[in-house]
Amino acid sequence: MSGRLDDAGFVGRWFRHRAARLGPGVVDVRVHAVRRLSRGVSRQTWSVSTEVREETGRWSGREFIVRRDHADGGIVPTPLRTEYETYRRLNGSPVPTATALWFEDDPRWEPDGRPAYVRTKVEGDWRLPFIADESPEQDRARIAASKEHLDKLALVHTLDWEGLGFGELFPVPSSPADCAENLIRAALARLADFQFEPNPVLAETISWLRARAPRDCPRITLCKGNNGHGEEVWSGGRIVAMSDWELAALGDPAYDFAQVQEMIPEIHRDGRRIWGLPEALAYYRERTGIEVTVERVEFYRMFYGVLQFLYSHHAAALARRRDPVALRFMWTATEVSFRSQLRLARVFGVDLMKEAIA
Amino acid sequence: MIHPGVQQILASVIDAVEREIAPAVEDEYAASLCRTVAQMLRAVRVRVDAEPRALAEDNAELRGLLAGWGDDLPRHVRHQVAEAVAREPEPRYPALPELQEDALRLRAALVSVIDAVPQEDHPVRVAARRYLRRQLEREQAWQQDAFTGPRR
Secondary structure, eight states: OOOOTTOHHHHHHHHHHTGGGSSTTEEEEEEEEEEEEOSOSSSEEEEEEEEEEETTSOEEEEEEEEEEOBTTBOSSSSOHHHHHHHHHHHTTSSSOOOOEEEEEOOTTTSGGGSOEEEEEOOOSBSOOTTTTOOSGGGHHHHHHHHHHHHHHHHHHHTSOTTTTTGGGTSOOOSSGGGHHHHHHHHHHHHHHTTOOSOOHHHHHHHHHHHHHOOOOOOOOEEEOSSEETTTEEEETTEEEEEOOOTTOEEEOTHHHHTTEESSSOOEEETTEEEESHHHHHHHHHHHHOOOOOHHHHHHHHHHHHHHHHHHHHHHHHHHHHSSSOOHHHHHIIIIIHHHHHHHHHHHTTOOOOOSOOO | OOOSOHHHHHHHHHHIIIIIIGGGOOSHHHHHHHHHHHHHHHHHHHHHHHHHHHHHHHHHHHHHHHHHHGGGSOHHHHHHHHHHHHOOOOOOOOOHHHHHHHHHHHHHHHHHHHHHOOOTTSHHHHHHHHHHHHHHHHHHIIIIITOOSOOO
16 A cells, blocks of 8 residues: 655545544545655655645645655654654644644555654745844844744743653753753763764763763753754744754753854944843843853853764764665765764864865 | 775765666756766776775786896896886785774774773873874865865
8 A cells, every 4th residue: 555755646545544634624635746845854854735625625725744764764863753742742832833743654654665744834934034134234133033033942941841741752851950961871872872983082072071061050941952043934023833853852941052043143233242142041031030051052062063973973874784875874974974073072172173064 | 984985985976876866867968977977986986996906916916027027028128127126115004994993993992091081181081182183184184175065
């Protein structure tokens, strides 16, 4: 029964079989087109254009997203199921996300014979063209977007993660003071599952990070991981869906501030900084009551090299198992992996990093 | 990083050209070039692996021949032959797989040393960091500097 994900006929049969999962009152579906989206490299994302029929008999257009690993696996060593379960637990919470519909692991319906999950598609755009525009006319819009992003991070960080079951998905720190050490332990435990080559640069860095792990985190929160421009869906000046939860964890909210992409711009006017990390942290503290220090954010920026090493080494491990492996895996296993080591080496004072990847 | 090595990297490039890029190319000449690229890379893949050994064997055989002919050769080429035979390069490096195995053993030992000496300012750790800088600088030529322009 299984078929290919690029075969709209198969996807039509699959979706009809699961019609009841497509939404309340949906009784039938017609699939018009299936296409692979190019954005994102860690996993495959496909868009499915459909019309659904509700119990009233009315047909209406609707789009869905199918997520799955590449044929060679996933670059980030977070199981696909964990990503799905993260969405599922967030559905119904104040955090805006797409709705996770079902995880397909029935061999009769897995496209191309591998698991996939289906979620709703949230209309909007990941691009904010003005966010990198440094002209004064854009100051207000950039700061407003930054605050909107901080508001949404605040929602994530104030969730009742225990009540929502995130303790079953991610390693739980023994106390707020344990957040940094817990993250290091979790990364090394994950790495031990697939590490095939000793790495002294990583060993030296881990020693330094452990000696400097902050213990003044005030509370354990759900953290999103990579976030900011390119990771969320925007519509009408608001974030309507927070996407890409592959690096989600339980820990110090500073972990998220270390991974914000472009959404906390440094803006200076008349010799004075009017927006930047300290202002963003103050704004966030007003919203949440959570103190995040610049020092802790700096620590987690250093720690990010460990995450980059983790996923690039995972790509290299997959490359050892499959010959040939997909070229993007190979690139991640080579240049990106080396860059992760350069990032790690910065922690102990060796700075050989040249230009950013184009 | 020791792995992935040249062979695995080239295999992935060939696979991407043949399986993903070529089928999507509509221009006839560009499609033809895709086929040439893949075949050239196959040749490079074998050559990287085979050429050092083949050349070493070839040179040894030819050196033996030239040396054996000696005085049987016409007088006006004897000097050139003798000089070529005498200029045998010193064997300098073991074969790559042996070097890689050696590197893995040595690096595993260094990881154990770092874990066993927790004081950052211990002379062993200071020397280890100096070594790590040089190790990264040596790899930098092909792991970072060789990449230019957009990757995706």
